[in-house]
Each structure stands twice: as C-alpha cells, then as structure tokens.
Amino acid sequence: MSTLDLELLRTFIAVVDHHGFAQAGTQLARTQSSVTQQMQRLEQQVGVGLFEKRGRQKTLTEAGQQLLRHARQMLALNDDVLSSLRESSLSGVLRIGSPHDIADTILPPILSHIARSAPRLRLEIDVGRSPFLMDDLHRGKVDMVISTRQGPNLEGFPLRTSPVWWICSAQYAHNPGEPLPLILVDEPSIYRRYALEALEQANIAWRQAYLASNLIGIKAAIRAGLGVTPRSMEMLGPDMRVLGENDGLPRLPDVTYYLWIRANTVNPLVRRAYELIKSNRGL
Numbered sequence: 001m002s003t004l005d006l007e008l009l010r011t012f013i014a015v016v017d018h019h020g021f022a023q024a025g026t027q028l029a030r031t032q033s034s035v036t037q038q039m040q041r042l043e044q045q046v047g048v049g050l051f052e053k054r055g056r057q058k059t060l061t062e063a064g065q066q067l068l069r070h071a072r073q074m075l076a077l078n079d080d081v082l083s084s085l086r087e088s089s090l091s092g093v094l095r096i097g098s099p100h101d102i103a104d105t106i107l108p109p110i111l112s113h114i115a116r117s118a119p120r121l122r123l124e125i126d127v128g129r130s131p132f133l134m135d136d137l138h139r140g141k142v143d144m145v146i147s148t149r150q151g152p153n154l155e156g157f158p159l160r161t162s163p164v165w166w167i168c169s170a171q172y173a174h175n176p177g178e179p180l181p182l183i184l185v186d187e188p189s190i191y192r193r194y195a196l197e198a199l200e201q202a203n204i205a206w207r208q209a210y211l212a213s214n215l216i217g218i219k220a221a222i223r224a225g226l227g228v229t230p231r232s233m234e235m236l237g238p239d240m241r242v243l244g245e246n247d248g249l250p251r252l253p254d255v256t257y258y259l260w261i262r263a264n265t266v267n268p269l270v271r272r273a274y275e276l277i278k279s280n281r282g283l
Contacts, residue, residue, distance in 0.1 A: 006078055008042040009071040011035060012050070016060065016068055091120040092269045097133035097145040098125060100215035101235045106146060106159055106257055113280055114273060121273065129214060131188045137260060143270045148190055148232075148255045156260035157278055162232040164194060164252040166243040169225045176248040181209035181227030183218055194252050195230035202250040 014024040015035065022032045043050050050064035060068065094114070098107045111123060126133065130147045137145045137154070146159065168174070180199065184192050199206050209227035212218045218229055222240060229235075232255050236242065243249050261274050 002045055004045060004074070005042070006075060008038050008045070009067075009075060011038045012042055013068070013071055013075065015039065020058070093122045093124055094144075094269065094273050095124045095126065095142040097136055097142040097147075098127050099130045099133065099146065099148075100127055101232060102146060102257060103127050105234045110146075110159075110259075110277055114276065117276055118273065121269075129185075130190075134260070137262065140262075143265075143267070144259060144261045144274060146257055146259055148257055150258070151260070153263045154260045155263040155265075155274075156258040159257045159259055161254050161256045162234060163254050164191065164230055164232050165236065166195075166228050166247075166249050166252070167222060167231050167236055167240050168228045168243060169222055170239050170241045172225050172228070172241070174228075174243055174247050179205040179207040180249070182206050183210045183212070183221045183227045183229040184208060185212050185214070185218055190255065191230045191232075198250040198252055204248070204250070 011024060011028060011030075014027050015021055018024045018027050021035045021039070024030075025032045025035045028035070039050065046063070046067060048063040049061050050067060051058045052061050053059075096107075096111075107125075111125070114121060114123065126136065126142055130145075130149055133142065133145045134147055134149050134151055136142045138151065182195065184195070196206075210217075210221040212221060215235070218231070219235070219237075221227065222229060228243060228249075230252055245251060259274070259277060261270055265271060
C-alpha cells in the first residue's frame with residue numbers, strides 16, 4: 001500500500017480553504033499549474049477523483065470530503081509531533097500571571113499546549129488582579145502575563161476579545177426606578193471605569209452596594225444578590241444572568257486579553273515559550 005504525501009495533502013487543504021487552485025497557488029507561492037499537477041498526483045495516490053466540476057467551480061467529491069477530514073487530522077498530528085520534538089529541549093521554570101476571571105477559560109488551553117509541546121518545562125502560575133500582575137511583569141517577578149491592560153516596554157499579541165456585561169445573580173430582581181446597586185472592585189479597575197463612564201453618559205443613578213479587593217469577593221456578592229457588576233463574559237456562571245439594554249442599562253465596551261512579555265527580553269526560555277504560544281493562538 002502506498003504512503004500519502006503530506007505535502008500534497010497540505011496543498012489539497014489549501015485548495016479547499018482558499019476556494020480554488022489559483023488562490024491556493026498564491027497562498028503557497030506556487031503556480032496554478034503546479035497546484036493542478038500536485039492534485040493530479042494526489043488523485044493517483046488515492047485512486048479516486050477528489051474534485052468534480054459544477055458550472056465554473058470545482059467542488060469536492062464524496063471521496064474528497066472524506067480525505068479532507070483525514071488530511072486535517074494527519075497534518076495536525078504531523079505538526080504536533082514536530083513541534084513537540086523541537087520544543088522538548090525547553091527546560092526550566094516559566095512563570096505566568098493570569099487574572100482570576102480567565103483562569104478557567106483562556107488560561108487552561110495555553111497551559112495544556114505548553115505542557116504537550118515542552119513537557120520538561122515547569123510552569124508556575126500566579127493568579128491575581130491584572131494591574132498588580134502587570135507590575136510584577138515589569139519588576140521581573142513573572143515572565144509573561146495575560147491582561148487587558150497595556151504598558152510601556154512590553155511586547156504582546158491579542159488572545160481574545162470578549163464582551164463586557166452587567167452580571168447579577170439569577171435570582172436578582174432589577175428595579176430600573178432605583179439607583180443601580182453596583183458591586184465593584186477597588187481601584188485600579190478597567191471594569192469600574194467602563195461602568196461609571198457608561199452610567200454617567202446614560203444619566204443613570206447608581207450606588208456602591210459592595211466593594212471587593214478581588215474577584216472572589218465579587219462572585220460572593222453576586223451570588224448573595226447584592227447587586228450588579230460589570231465584568232467580561234468569562235465570569236458568567238450558571239447561577240448568574242446578564243442585564244442589558246432591554247433592562248435600561250447601557251452597552252459596555254469590549255475588552256481584549258493580551259499575552260505580554262517584557263520587550264527585548266534576553267531570556268531564551270521566555271522567548272521560545274512566547275513564540276510557541278503565539279504560533280498557536282487559535283487554541
């Protein structure tokens with residue numbers, strides 16, 4: 001039995017993803033005729049037709065659709081193996097700072113990918129408040145930080161943009177006729193600023209019902225039904241609900257979570273781990 005050529009499979013996926021031979025050639029820096037020849041060779045290898053003409057377009061046959069599923073899996077496995085072998089030499093300690101509200105969402109896939117690709121690397125995770133983690137990054141107490149904040153002398157890239165919602169307990173009874181009871185975290189807080197600016201622009205009265213120093217206190221106050229808090233969607237739990245414009249509350253700006261390291265870092269461990277995460281930001 002013959003062995004499938006992974007490069008032909010990579011071109012095959014490019015043809016499908018970019019909707020044509022010419023477009024795939026542009027993406028792969030090859031001529032259209034070269035792509036066509038590769039697809040002919042692939043059809044010879046598998047022994048069945050992969051494309052059929054429908055009008056001016058070429059679409060996948062049933063066999064082509066089946067091969068596409070397997071091809072994606074094979075290339076993913078191939079890339080994972082190569083990445084793992086290349087990064088397996090990474091050893092040492094990597095210190096990552098993460099806010100509480102994404103410790104269950106954005107952080108785990110990143111940690112899982114690092115652990116698979118660099119099994120000799122020891123991870124130390126510091127979960128805390130974003131502004132203080134950024135201070136730790138500048139002082140060198142952590143190597144990289146996930147944060148909604150920005151700062152000088154940092155290098156980073158966006159991981160995810162999330163909506164910010166008015167979150168309350170599932171049993172909370174909202175009364176638009178009364179000042180909005182806010183559950184707030186103490187300064188500095190981007191969510192506090194977003195909320196107060198939005199309420200001021202909408203001329204909505206509010207009162208501080210609860211002040212906390214961390215997200216644990218915020219969640220406790222929410223579950224106790226003490227009021228409403230502005231927070232990204234990552235904090236929403238099954239015992240909570242979202243208030244919105246239908247409830248008379250203004251829309252809040254989105255937040256973007258970034259992965260930051262100190263710019264021009266000379267630590268090769270941090271640099272390689274950073275590039276490893278950056279190259280797989282679609283996790």
